[in-house]
Amino acid sequence: METFEVLVAGAGPAGGELARCLAQAGVSVCLVDRLADMRQAAFSSAALPLASVSRFGLPAEVLAASWHGWQLLGPNAIWHQWQQQHALGAVLDFGALRHWLTVQVQALGGEVRLASSVVAVETNSNSNQLITKLRDPHGKITKVKSNWVVDATGQSRCLIGETSNLVKDHLLLGIGLEWLLKVDMGRWQHWSKKLSFALGSSWVPNGYGWVFPMQPGLLKVGVCRLPPPWQSKQLGGLALGLLQKQLLKKLDLGGATVINRHGGVIRSR
Ligand SMILES: Cc1cc2nc3c(=O)[nH]c(=O)nc-3n(C[C@H](O)[C@H](O)[C@H](O)COP(=O)(O)OP(=O)(O)OC[C@H]3O[C@@H](n4cnc5c(N)ncnc54)[C@H](O)[C@@H]3O)c2cc1C
Structure with a gap:
């Protein structure tokens, strides 16, 4: 199983920029997004x-x-x-921004996994590390180990969910x-x-x-x-x-x- 210091779920502007900063600082980072091409997500026009x-x-x-x-x-x-x-x-151009961030992360030595949905995270009781399950478009599950997982999946909040704190x-x-x-x-x-x-x-x-x-x-x-x-x-x-x-x-x-x-x-x- 591949191991990283940080796994960032979601390659929007928040996740992409975080992964870019981490990779720039020499931290081993894996950036994951369910989209196959980040240029598809061109919504928003900040x-x-x-x-x-x-x-x-x-x-x-x-x-x-x-x-x-x-x-x-x-x-x-x-x-x-x-x-x-x-x-x-x-x-x-949000689509171009998202795409550029993933290219930057890769150029700085980070790993980018597109077309991969984050489905769950569990703690490995032996090592205290986190194990994140990723699903590809064909339903195949792979697992990635990391010390940290950041949920940057925007409104879908795939890991943190709708907590009462948000209310x-x-x-x-x-x-x-x-x-x-x-x-x-x-x-x-x-x-x-x-x-x-x-x-x-x-x-x-x-x-x-x-x-x-x-x-x-x-x-x-x-x-x-x-x-x-x-x-x-x-x-x-x-x-x-x-x-x-x-x-x-x-x-x-x-x-x-x-x-x-x-x-x-x-x-x-
Ligand atoms: C119509 C509209 C107009 C807007 N206009 C503006 C504007 O003018 N200016 C402005 O500043 N903001 C605007 N916003 C808000 C802006 O789009 C968000 O604030 C911004 O996109 C949030 O960035 P983010 O990285 O947190 O999340 P997002 O951009 O939502 O990125 C989340 C990423 O996570 C991925 N993801 C989700 N679930 C999973 C999963 N299970 N596994 C893997 N990946 C997953 C998604 O594919 C996505 O790429 C607008 C929003 C909308 C809807």
Whole structure:
């Protein structure tokens, strides 16, 4: 059985970056993800200031676009804009970021196991080491030994589960979806160089919508609902897809070609 100091379950931005730092520090690390190709998980489109791009040493290949300012669409349909001549930050290409992190881990001597789902961890009573069971797409189980296991599987929390501590943590539970749109260059230019947010219940009840520029001709448009806990039953009440279509229509993006749809649970403070 192969042995590592640390096994990191989940190669999202958290797990990938942790494994990269560990490998850089010379720690033997095994990074595991159930996806066969990390570029598949392109959901999310985080915007960073330029200082963070250089702090994390992110290369151009993980940056989808730059932004020079923000614009907020208020409840009364008035845009509020702040813009600089020069770039202030970048929008990440999450698929490219995840892929790049795995490549980095390997280049630094770490092990990366894709297409492997973490199914369980047990303690080896003789050695105090942890034994993690991994399942490949054909159902074959392999075991990996390590001193530490980190659950970085995002919302699936495959090992830590839904503990009562999380409930006490007062994280606001929400749900979001995002579509990758192909638009003509005129329309792309209209939304490029800025991060746009539609705030207020006239756009998305208990939530907000956004338009982020991606590579030329591509935009990411999404909606997220974060109702207060006493209204959380309403999460499923208003179909997000419908809200998304309404927002696209209001923003004159209704006719754009949708080339990818993704979404999921969002927990926020
Ligand atoms: C629609 C939407 C829009 C968002 N927009 C933004 C945004 O604009 N800015 C922002 O900062 N954040 C945004 N987020 C949130 C952001 O995506 C998350 O905060 C971020 O992805 C969390 O990173 P993570 O590494 O913790 O988990 P994840 O990115 O969820 O990564 C977890 C990884 O674990 C893997 N995995 C899961 N289960 C297993 C298993 N059993 N075995 C092996 N691997 C497993 C998954 O395949 C995945 O690769 C958005 C989220 C959604 C859903």
